[in-house]
Amino acid sequence: MARFRALSLTGLAIVTLLAVVQSGTPAQDKPSQNDSKAPAVAPKARTAGPSAYAGSDTCKACHDAEYKSWSEGPHWKTTLNAKEGPGHQGCEACHGAAAAHISDPTDISKLFLFTKVSAKDINARCLVCHAGGTQHMNALNSVHAKNGLSCTSCHTIHHSETKEFLLVKSQPELCYSCHLAKKAEFEMPFHHRVNEGLIQCTDCHNPHGTEGPNQVRMAATQDAVCFKCHTDKQGPFVYEHAPVKVDGCTSCHVVHGGPNAHMLRLSNVNLLCLQCHTTSSFSSAPGAPSFHNQATFFQACTLCHVAIHGSNFSSTFFK
Numbered sequence: 001m002a003r004f005r006a007l008s009l010t011g012l013a014i015v016t017l018l019a020v021v022q023s024g025t026p027a028q029d030k031p032s033q034n035d036s037k038a039p040a041v042a043p044k045a046r047t048a049g050p051s052a053y054a055g056s057d058t059c060k061a062c063h064d065a066e067y068k069s070w071s072e073g074p075h076w077k078t079t080l081n082a083k084e085g086p087g088h089q090g091c092e093a094c095h096g097a098a099a100a101h102i103s104d105p106t107d108i109s110k111l112f113l114f115t116k117v118s119a120k121d122i123n124a125r126c127l128v129c130h131a132g133g134t135q136h137m138n139a140l141n142s143v144h145a146k147n148g149l150s151c152t153s154c155h156t157i158h159h160s161e162t163k164e165f166l167l168v169k170s171q172p173e174l175c176y177s178c179h180l181a182k183k184a185e186f187e188m189p190f191h192h193r194v195n196e197g198l199i200q201c202t203d204c205h206n207p208h209g210t211e212g213p214n215q216v217r218m219a220a221t222q223d224a225v226c227f228k229c230h231t232d233k234q235g236p237f238v239y240e241h242a243p244v245k246v247d248g249c250t251s252c253h254v255v256h257g258g259p260n261a262h263m264l265r266l267s268n269v270n271l272l273c274l275q276c277h278t279t280s281s282f283s284s285a286p287g288a289p290s291f292h293n294q295a296t297f298f299q300a301c302t303l304c305h306v307a308i309h310g311s312n313f314s315s316t317f318f319k
């Protein structure tokens, strides 16, 4: 439902597609560029001569396999949007007007061929319909796009092996195909169970780009993504532990996986705390509890300061 709404909201962008299709197709007669603002453009294009649209059914006879993958995938739904005209429906929404190709099948010069164009052009072509909503609003400026990836680096329209999302491969293999080093992190003794299929890279990352760094998503509340699942850590607490809110979870935890229990940055909890709490700030201060004396190397700090993520009852996080 939401996606349909997003698509209809992109009506404006869709009008722009017409302009793109037309200006990108040399044989398209000039006047129709102005028509792109008028709703009547599509029917006109259908009868506009050599670059006219043929309709998806005409392709079936020669491209049975592509027709099948298209009609069994989500993109047949473009045909439901009749008022957008043939330039937005079926095969030709992506490959461009194909009547010329039908009259001479060896003529593929006017078709939009995804294997022959730049990543930039591919992104633009797909985003005509997929720019709506919040998911893809940073797609053109994403780290992925800026590093030369296109929609078809991860998606395939005709050869997908996944049930959902038309992916080239399922996760996490898709991501590991370029980010192999990350695999080792998820094989560490303490890790988010991504390889086991419990959670996915895209629970935390948006491969279509984000406003913040590292393509990391936000929780629905616009807070750190971690709160999406670890709601108990979010508070608000009467007594907040400053770094949880200020520096974020990563001041104490690694996010993918690591060698230490609870995915802590350091194996020794005390040393972790002492990165910020110098012993002089408490153990040697006059009146400080003697059990803070690090010389004896006793219990972990969290043995007493148990509510380390914040507390409603104790300013020193005892409960």
Ligand code: HEC
Pocket (backbone or CB within 6 Å): 054, 055, 056, 058, 059, 060, 061, 062, 063, 091, 092, 095, 098, 099, 101, 102, 105, 106, 107, 108, 111, 112, 113, 115
């Ligand atoms: C009469 C048979 C026939 C029909 C009908 C036909 N095609 Fe083709 N198509 C071909 C042939 C043959 C080729 C290969 C041409 C070549 O490589 O020289 C081809 C190539 C293509 C390619 C390029 C494939 C590549 O390798 O990149 C696309 C895209 C394509 N057709 C789309 C369409 C679409 C969309 C339609 C319907 C509007 C359509 N075709 C209708 C015969 C047909």
Ligand code: HEC
Pocket (backbone or CB within 6 Å): 056, 059, 060, 063, 066, 067, 068, 070, 071, 075, 090, 091, 092, 093, 094, 095, 114, 115, 152, 155, 156, 157, 158, 159
């Ligand atoms: C949503 C966009 C989209 C639609 C709709 C679409 N295609 Fe494609 N087509 C692609 C992309 C992208 C490729 C490159 C290969 C891939 O990613 O699957 C492609 C590749 C092809 C090829 C080259 C051979 C191959 O399979 O890779 C042919 C032929 C083709 N399409 C025909 C068609 C026909 C016929 C239809 C309608 C029945 C159609 N396409 C609908 C995007 C589309």
Ligand code: HEC
Pocket (backbone or CB within 6 Å): 003, 123, 126, 127, 130, 135, 136, 139, 144, 149, 150, 151, 152, 153, 154, 155, 165, 167, 171, 202, 206, 207, 208
């Ligand atoms: C680096 C890989 C990658 C690239 C590049 C990429 N995608 Fe995706 N896309 C995914 C993955 C993985 C999913 C499914 C997981 C998710 O986000 O929920 C997805 C989901 C989608 C979905 C369905 C769910 C949604 O977000 O609405 C659409 C539509 C989509 N992508 C379109 C695009 C378009 C258009 C482009 C090019 C501008 C693109 N993608 C580029 C990996 C990618």
Ligand code: HEC
Pocket (backbone or CB within 6 Å): 001, 003, 004, 007, 074, 075, 077, 078, 088, 089, 093, 094, 125, 126, 127, 128, 129, 130, 151, 152, 155, 156, 157, 163, 164, 165, 166
């Ligand atoms: C003419 C408009 C149009 C164009 C162009 C288009 N799409 Fe789509 N796309 C749609 C529609 C409509 C749906 C179905 C939405 C739904 O089911 O709610 C869809 C669905 C998807 C999905 C979601 C699949 C799922 O399982 O949820 C992905 C991924 C996707 N498109 C990727 C692409 C890519 C990649 C391109 C460019 C090669 C592209 N689209 C070009 C209209 C388009």
Ligand code: HEC
Pocket (backbone or CB within 6 Å): 172, 175, 176, 179, 182, 186, 192, 194, 199, 200, 201, 202, 203, 204, 205, 214, 216, 250, 255, 256
């Ligand atoms: C539990 C959430 C979560 C999951 C799941 C996750 N990431 Fe991350 N990832 C993050 C966060 C948060 C950062 C930013 C790290 C930082 O701030 O120190 C990040 C950073 C990255 C970076 C850039 C920085 C670096 O470490 O190189 C890459 C690349 C990356 N992740 C890839 C992946 C891949 C691939 C997967 C799936 C196999 C994945 N991530 C799964 C949360 C996650």
Ligand code: HEC
Pocket (backbone or CB within 6 Å): 143, 144, 147, 149, 153, 154, 171, 174, 175, 176, 177, 178, 179, 201, 202, 205, 207, 213, 214, 215, 216
């Ligand atoms: C086709 C190769 C390719 C695929 C597939 C791919 N990536 Fe990337 N990714 C890159 C490149 C290239 C960069 C930029 C250089 C770098 O940081 O390694 C990048 C960067 C990133 C970053 C770091 C962003 C930053 O701000 O530095 C994250 C996070 C990321 N990718 C996550 C993912 C996830 C999650 C997937 C799977 C859904 C994925 N990638 C799939 C090539 C890919």
Ligand code: HEC
Pocket (backbone or CB within 6 Å): 190, 191, 192, 193, 198, 199, 200, 203, 204, 225, 226, 227, 228, 229, 230, 249, 250, 253, 254, 255, 261, 262, 263, 264
């Ligand atoms: C999609 C849900 C999800 C998101 C988002 C998420 N986590 Fe987790 N996290 C889990 C699950 C589930 C577990 C339990 C893992 C298990 O039992 O294998 C876990 C475990 C942990 C653990 C280890 C707990 C232990 O006792 O060893 C830490 C630490 C942690 N997450 C921190 C984070 C941080 C930091 C973030 C944000 C970067 C984050 N998580 C984002 C689901 C999530």
Ligand code: HEC
Pocket (backbone or CB within 6 Å): 224, 226, 227, 230, 233, 234, 241, 243, 244, 248, 249, 250, 251, 252, 253, 262, 264, 269, 302, 308, 309
């Ligand atoms: C000041 C350091 C620090 C910060 C910041 C921090 N944690 Fe922790 N976290 C710890 C320590 C220490 C433990 C181990 C507690 C123990 O030893 O009993 C822990 C344990 C956990 C656990 C497993 C046990 C449990 O309580 O569920 C999860 C999950 C977790 N943290 C998630 C998070 C998330 C999510 C954030 C960010 C909102 C975060 N942590 C921020 C220090 C921190």
Ligand code: HEC
Pocket (backbone or CB within 6 Å): 241, 242, 243, 247, 251, 252, 269, 272, 273, 274, 275, 276, 277, 301, 302, 305, 308, 315, 316, 317
């Ligand atoms: C990234 C820095 C950082 C780390 C790591 C950190 N803290 Fe803190 N902690 C702070 C800051 C900042 C405050 C608030 C300022 C203050 O009162 O000193 C604070 C406050 C506290 C307080 C309350 C102090 C008071 O006066 O009420 C306790 C108790 C505490 N931390 C214990 C710990 C323990 C135990 C650990 C290790 C699990 C730890 N902290 C790790 C930065 C850190």
Ligand code: HEC
Pocket (backbone or CB within 6 Å): 270, 273, 274, 277, 281, 282, 283, 288, 289, 291, 292, 299, 300, 301, 302, 303, 304, 305, 316
């Ligand atoms: C055996 C229990 C126990 C252990 C272990 C412990 N603390 Fe405390 N901590 C206390 C008590 C009791 C107080 C005083 C509370 C008060 O003033 O109400 C305190 C107070 C603090 C304060 C607040 C400032 C102050 O000096 O009063 C900080 C910060 C703190 N501890 C950090 C740590 C760190 C870091 C560790 C580990 C290196 C640690 N504590 C280990 C019991 C403990």
